Amino acid sequence: MVTVSMNVNGEKRTASVAPETTLLKLLRESFNLTGAKLGCDVGDCGACTVIVDGKLVNSCLMLAPQAEGREVLTIEGLATQDRLHPIQKVFEDKGSLQCGFCGPGVIMSAKALLDQNPNPSVQEIRDGLAGNLCRCTGYSKMIEAIQTIARERTA
Amino acid sequence: MRPFDFYAARDSSDAVALLAKHGPSVKVIAGGTDLLADLKFAPASHHPKVVVDISRADDLRGIRETDAGLRIGSLVTHTEIMESPIIRDLFPALVDAAHTIGAVQTRNLGTLGGNLVTAVPSVDSGPTLVALDAVVTIAGPDGRRQLPLAEFFVGPRKTALKPAELLVEITIPKENVGKPTHFLKFGLRKGQALALVNVAASFWVDWDSETFLNPRIALGAVAPKVIRAESAEKFLAGEEITTDAMAEAGRLASGDAKPISDMRASAQYRRDLIAVLTKRALEGAYELAQKKRKQS
Numbered sequence: 001m002v003t004v005s006m007n008v009n010g011e012k013r014t015a016s017v018a019p020e021t022t023l024l025k026l027l028r029e030s031f032n033l034t035g036a037k038l039g040c041d042v043g044d045c046g047a048c049t050v051i052v053d054g055k056l057v058n059s060c061l062m063l064a065p066q067a068e069g070r071e072v073l074t075i076e077g078l079a080t081q082d083r084l085h086p087i088q089k090v091f092e093d094k095g096s097l098q099c100g101f102c103g104p105g106v107i108m109s110a111k112a113l114l115d116q117n118p119n120p121s122v123q124e125i126r127d128g129l130a131g132n133l134c135r136c137t138g139y140s141k142m143i144e145a146i147q148t149i150a151r152e153r154t155a
Numbered sequence: 156m157r158p159f160d161f162y163a164a165r166d167s168s169d170a171v172a173l174l175a176k177h178g179p180s181v182k183v184i185a186g187g188t189d190l191l192a193d194l195k196f197a198p199a200s201h202h203p204k205v206v207v208d209i210s211r212a213d214d215l216r217g218i219r220e221t222d223a224g225l226r227i228g229s230l231v232t233h234t235e236i237m238e239s240p241i242i243r244d245l246f247p248a249l250v251d252a253a254h255t256i257g258a259v260q261t262r263n264l265g266t267l268g269g270n271l272v273t274a275v276p277s278v279d280s281g282p283t284l285v286a287l288d289a290v291v292t293i294a295g296p297d298g299r300r301q302l303p304l305a306e307f308f309v310g311p312r313k314t315a316l317k318p319a320e321l322l323v324e325i326t327i328p329k330e331n332v333g334k335p336t337h338f339l340k341f342g343l344r345k346g347q348a349l350a351l352v353n354v355a356a357s358f359w360v361d362w363d364s365e366t367f368l369n370p371r372i373a374l375g376a377v378a379p380k381v382i383r384a385e386s387a388e389k390f391l392a393g394e395e396i397t398t399d400a401m402a403e404a405g406r407l408a409s410g411d412a413k414p415i416s417d418m419r420a421s422a423q424y425r426r427d428l429i430a431v432l433t434k435r436a437l438e439g440a441y442e443l444a445q446k447k448r449k450q451s
Contacts, residue, residue, distance in 0.1 A: 002161060019161030019206070022191070042192035043261055044347065055234070055263040061187045062264065065161050066210055109259065130346030131258025 004064050008033070009077030015064075023067045024048045024059035027074060035075035035104040039133075046132035049105035050074045056112035058131070075104035078111070087111055087149060096145040098136035106132045110146050119150050156194050156202075163208040167294050167323050170209045175296045175319040177205040183321065184208050185230055186264035188257065189273045215268070215323055218242060224329040229268025229322045233257070233280075236267065246327070247443065248283045248338040248355060255279050255340045258347050268322045271307065274314045275349075277376035281308065282355035283338045285373040285381045287327045295320040308380035334359055334369075335447060337439030339432045343419060350376045351420045352428040354408075356436035360396065360444045367391040372404065372433055377412035377425050384408035387433065401437040405430035 005014040008031060015030035027033045027050070036059055039047030043058040050059045051073040078085035084092065087110050097103045106129060113120055113128035120128065125146050129139065162177070164170035174181055182203040184190050187210075194202065209215060215230035218239050225245065227236070233253040236242055242249050256262055256270065256279045270280045271291070281304070289304040296319050304325065307315050316322065336357035342348025358370040370391035372384040387407040394400045414425035 018158060020156040020159055022156075041195055043188055043257070046258070046260060049260055056259050057264050058188075058260045061191050061261070063161065063184065063187065063191070063206075063208070065163065066184070066187070066208055068163075112259070127346075128259060131260040 002065050004068050006067050006070050006072055008072045009074060017064050019063065019065055021064040022060050023050070023052075023062040023064050023072070026064040026067070027059060027072070033074050033076050037101055037104065039101070043131075044133065045102070046105040046109065047102055049108045049132065051108055051112055054115075056109055056131075073108075075107060078107070085111075086152075087114070087145075090145045090149050091142070094141050094145045094148065096137065096141040102132055102134040102136075106134065106142060110142070110149075114146065114149060114153070119154050120146070122147070156191070157199065159203055160205045161208065162205065163210075164212050166212045166214045167209070167321060170207055170212055170321050171294050171296060171319060173205075173207045174321065177207070178318050180204040182206050183272075185210055185266045185269045186232065186261075188261045188265040189269055209321070220332070221326075222329070223326050225327040225332050227267055227325045227327075229266060229271075229324055231267050233262035233265050233267070233270070234259075237262070245333050246283070246287070246336060248336040248357075248440075249280075252279050252283050252338045252340070252353075252355075255342070255348075255350075255353075261347075267325060271304070271325070272314055272316065272322055274308055274310075274312050274380070276311050276378065276380055277350040277353065278308075278381060279340060279350060279353060279375070281381035282353050282373040282375045283336060283357075284325060284327070285383065286336060286355040286357040286371040287331045287334060288371070290326045290328060291322055292324045292326065293320050294323045299323070301326075305381070305383065310379045313380075331357075333447070335440045335444035337436045337443060339436050339439070341428050341432060349419070352376050352414075352425050352432055354429065354432040354436045356433065356440045358391065358437075358440060358444075360441070360448075362448065365396050367394050367396060367400075370404075372408050372436070374408065374412055374429060374433075377414040377429060379413075382411065382413075384411040384429075384433065386411050391437075396441060398434075398438075401434045401441075402430075404437060405433035408433040 037047035039045035048060040236253040340353040353375040359368040387404040409430040414422040416422045
């Protein structure tokens with residue numbers, strides 16, 4: 001077992017886990033943060049997407065000890081008790097999710113994209129979401145939602 | 156995943172020491188995008204007892220011009236290649252190749268060194284670097300050694316790395332820094348696809364005679380490892396730069412390859428793709444050469 005400590009959604013968290021534990025498993029099973037989902041477990045589907053030190057990553061492809069000392073942001077770190085994060089709100093208003101399983105990952109990808117590129121083109125949005133598979137929506141309403149936020153923010 | 160012991164290396168020499176100490180049942184993890192995906196499905200016999208993490212070995216980072224040429228640390232991620240001002244200026248083909256790998260998440264974690272060490276025949280970083288005569292530097296218990304990337308690749312998922320050795324950097328030799336190069340990949344879709352064929356073409360232009368100088372064509376996914384299309388290169392050397400010559404090089408490159416038929420495409424389809432993509436890659440490199448000439 002190894003002890004790992006990191007900053008998760010602004011809070012210092014520590015756990016003792018087997019070294020082969022993925023960051024995803026650590027988040028879900030040790031820290032009770034079940035927003036990031038276990039989908040394919042090999043980095044194809046993006047359901048486990050989180051942000052580590054400002055970079056979008058698949059948490060199923062990072063070992064928990066590799067995240068030692070890092071800053072981890074998950075979907076649970078976006079909303080407050082009072083209100084949704086603006087990206088979540090627009091996704092809700094537009095009906096951008098259907099079953100919702102891919103949602104936490106898609107929204108983290110949208111956040112990372114907009115943080116880096118406040119006014120992305122449709123092609124850049126598609127590229128930004130290429131690592132997130134959604135089998136319900138066909139992506140159109142997600143792309144519309146991200147365009148809406150970009151317009152609001154740059155207006 | 157099965158249990159393993161985990162050690163984080165401080166730097167490359169620490170990593171080599173850890174590999175030597177814990178070998179032979181030991182694996183290196185950097186970005187983890189290949190290793191962890193493999194370990195989750197690998198048979199028990201392929202599972203390492205020890206994993207050495209090099210993701211904090213900062214001497215393996217960085218992109219810079221040295222006396223030997225352009226040096227890229229093995230831990231440089233695909234995203235860092237795409238964002239590097241030096242690479243964007245000197246080798247847009249490397250930026251294009253990095254962009255075709257995985258998606259944002261995997262490009263942020265995945266490293267150039269990892270892409271090369273995994274050594275699948277479709278390795279997207281491979282053709283451009285082979286076309287630029289890139290040299291790899293390997294650190295081991297007995298010191299460092301260098302060899303051409305083309306020889307580093309031995310076969311599907313096989314490299315020249317010996318036990319306890321680590322790929323530390325990739326160098327594009329000085330004489331090829333800025334050499335006009337173009338990379339093209341053809342997959343079944345744009346996002347997260349493996350290449351059916353990938354091609355890099357690179358040459359200097361002798362502007363007095365408008366001929367090809369030191370032409371290189373490297374092909375991926377059409378042989379057990381990345382290969383040079385030698386008969387196409389031989390034909391182009393000294394040849395006048397024309398569309399016909401580029402098309403003929405494409406036909407010759409198609410003959411140089413040994414593609415297989417698999418679930419993604421037939422061998423014949425791959426051969427046809429090689430001819431088309433080689434011609435287009437040559438056109439792309441020529442366009443870049445003309446652009447660079449105007450700028451200078």
